[in-house]
Amino acid sequence: MAAKEILNPAAVPVGDGLFSQGIAMEAGRYSRLIAISGQVACDAGGEVVGRGDFRAQFTQVYANLAAVLQAANATLRDVVQLRTFLTRADDLGEYFALRSELYATTYPDGEYPANTLLIVNGLYDPDLLLEIDALAAL
Numbered sequence: 001m002a003a004k005e006i007l008n009p010a011a012v013p014v015g016d017g018l019f020s021q022g023i024a025m026e027a028g029r030y031s032r033l034i035a036i037s038g039q040v041a042c043d044a045g046g047e048v049v050g051r052g053d054f055r056a057q058f059t060q061v062y063a064n065l066a067a068v069l070q071a072a073n074a075t076l077r078d079v080v081q082l083r084t085f086l087t088r089a090d091d092l093g094e095y096f097a098l099r100s101e102l103y104a105t106t107y108p109d110g111e112y113p114a115n116t117l118l119i120v121n122g123l124y125d126p127d128l129l130l131e132i133d134a135l136a137a138l
Helices: 054-071 089-106
Strands: 005-007 022-024 033-039 079-086 114-119 130-137
Touching: 033 054, 054 089, 054 130, 079 089, 089 114
Parallel strands: 079 114
Antiparallel strands: 005 022, 033 130, 079 130
């Protein structure tokens, strides 16, 4: 993976700290950009995993992201931007806790992808609690 410059200027608050405000990279150093559509907690058969269980859905969403990345010979370490959609504000605490667990091993150097977090009224299936899309650079 080519060098990325993590942008966290002192004038901009970092919030919970598990994201970067921005990432700069020389476009010429990268041979591929991978845009990943929003991933939800559905298994390979299209069935919702973990109805009502935020942890199970979080785990499935990241497994789906990892599978798409693997198909492009990439990993979560190659992700430069995430966009996260939650359907329930009550899940914020658990989301931050689960993300902290995952990021401790995925980004041990603290070079987190940029992230936008939104609370939305719902997704296409009312049993889905979150959706995440991503941009990766190789």
